[in-house]
Amino acid sequence: MSDGFELKPDGACCARLNWRLLLPAEVAEEQLAAAFEGSGFVARCQRPEIWVFRRVRDRAELAYVPRTRRLQLRIDITVPEAERPGAAMSLASELAANLS
């Protein structure tokens, strides 16, 4: 993954389902939507308070909080638990590449 990005487990109702991608300070908010869309995500909700994007291919979701810059990566519940960390790392790397 590109420098400055860090992936950590995040709160979820199921084990290893949600992950937090810490963004480097130099990533501007204006870059995010285009980066998400570049990875095949489509906005489901884009309010000033919260954005939620979804990708049909693997049913992954991204939730972003503009006021705190929290970015949550959501792996789909049908992905076996053991494969979720790998899926999250792969998605994080893809987004980091789009944003670098």
Added chain:
Amino acid sequence: MQADDLKLSRVEDYCLTFLEDLPYVYHCHHYNLFHDQTVDDALGEDAGRELRMVASREATYPLIQRCCATAGALTPAERLETAAALFRWMGHGDLEFAVQAQGGEVRGEHLHYGLSWREKYGSGVRRTTPADAFGAGFAAAATEVAFNLPAGELAVEETHCVALREPECDIHLAPGGKRDLGRIRSERAEILSRLGATFGGLDEERIAAIGAGLADFVRGAASDERGLIRAFNVYVTRHLAAYYNTSIYRAVRQVEARMPQSSPAAEWLFREAGHVCVFNTFGNVLLSPEWEGLIGPLSGLAEDTLSYCCAIARGLGFGRWTLAEHVPGKRLVLRTPATYESIFDLCNHGASTRGRCYILQGAAVALMVLAQKVPWTESPSLTPEFYASLFSAGPLPWKVEETRCIAKGDSYCEAVVTEV
């Protein structure tokens, strides 16, 4: 199906939500699985599953009828399509009907109960009976509505289930149903006519604003193409209150009639469902990006946690939970002019001799636990182990008594939490 295709209403005075004039609430899979398990624990597996199936059929038959009327669905194919869309909108998964008036087969994909049971317990527990009594009951009701059959005409059985480590869920319908289903009294007009005056409590302005905002947000949360709703860190269902209430209240009355010595244990389990709900659903909502964006980061202050939990309950349609008193760590009085539980019990069983808001009772204690014992600012992981450390590691330092209950004829419900 979108929210605009349905007749939805919310009565802010009581924070109750209605779908086609029938009360509905939001619950996540942790609560849903626990609820079903408590019914089975109280009655035994076979009787529990039968009761849950009946509860589903009785609750969903009028709902599907009304949705078909709202949608103008006249033919069996149109009605089955409407029912399947409704099922997805409710977050219960996808049903594919291959049925006639004499029955047939219904294939279920991503059914909420089976899928989430496999996710939660599948790696450690071998299940021997199917998990989707609600889905099977819904499928039976939908087929009966589609072909203008009376409720209960068809026999129904879930023959395959992903919770049994099978590749899909299958539901078989055939002639020979018992046709002895009861009629649930769960109408918006009757419920509202029997409730007393509304009121507020401590921190009312903030709780009311957050609760109304959450209700608006969750109303717009769409299910995906599989019929799953993901929001606020949880997979959630829009569920008929009548399903929960019919199964719980009939179960508790059966226990009271046949095994009165077991009533306290059964009621303890029903109350524990409130712990499960608050820890998993309320807790995950609080830690979610949606909450952080809409409300803000958590302070970890006990009074904030309590206010937030009351707002969440209101947003989910549980009732207008208010904080009547709070002495940190010592006493909490939760009061509400309505819950989705007690008014149902009153309408269907008449005045009770005891408090019947099991979720409110369990939740009141759980609110105290969340307020006093969870380090919210450290973003804790709400794991089963953490739950066990909070609720099962030893006797809880607080007890609860439901001192007022609409089911008893009181004008409001009140749960009082005090130190042991």
